[in-house]
Amino acid sequence: KQEVTQIPAALSVPEGENLVLNCSFTDSAIYNLQWFRQDPGKGLTSLLLIQSSQREQTSGRLNASLDKSSGRSTLYIAASQPGDSATYLCAEGFQKLVFGTGTRLLVSP
């Protein structure tokens, strides 16, 4: 059974800093790895999807990488802004997604 873990649970950084969020999964036979953003009181928004055959995906200031051999994915956020403050979740799967518990990010001005 796939298990997805995210560390740290919370992260606080000053504006402008580059940061990395971590996601670990137990079963390396993954389908896809997705990163989501969740704002307080709202649903999840899909940020990036990495297929199992890919190593990374980029969208603007976001870059997600996938290393199946080590069971890890990272989300890199460049030049962080206060508007990036949210909870970031990773999830693995095809139709059925298994979610991590998320990293709550606070970017202070």
Add this chain to the structure above:
Amino acid sequence: DAGVIQSPRHEVTEMGQEVTLRCKPISGHDYLFWYRQTMMRGLELLIYFNNNVPIDDSGMPEDRFSAKMPNASFSTLKIQPSEPRDSAVYFCASSKPGQVTGANVLTFGAGSRLTVL
């Protein structure tokens, strides 16, 4: 498109009462998912449908929970009778497989926050 629409946004009820949560998926999406989010357990998949047919309900915690999708534009999640431990945020999400990746990129609703006293 207005996105995935869920109602009610907030529900407070007493133990033993029936609760019905509603979802309208995005038009053209043929997958619909119900998730539950709690502080203790995070996001858990309860059930998902493909073309209105339930495909996997292994996440439904007990017989008190039931879900239906009578047509492509409407789904319900019902809890009867409700218990305090059912308090959570219930999310509905819809998707259609990506043409290139075949992967489901989910669009989530804003959620229904349920409190059972």
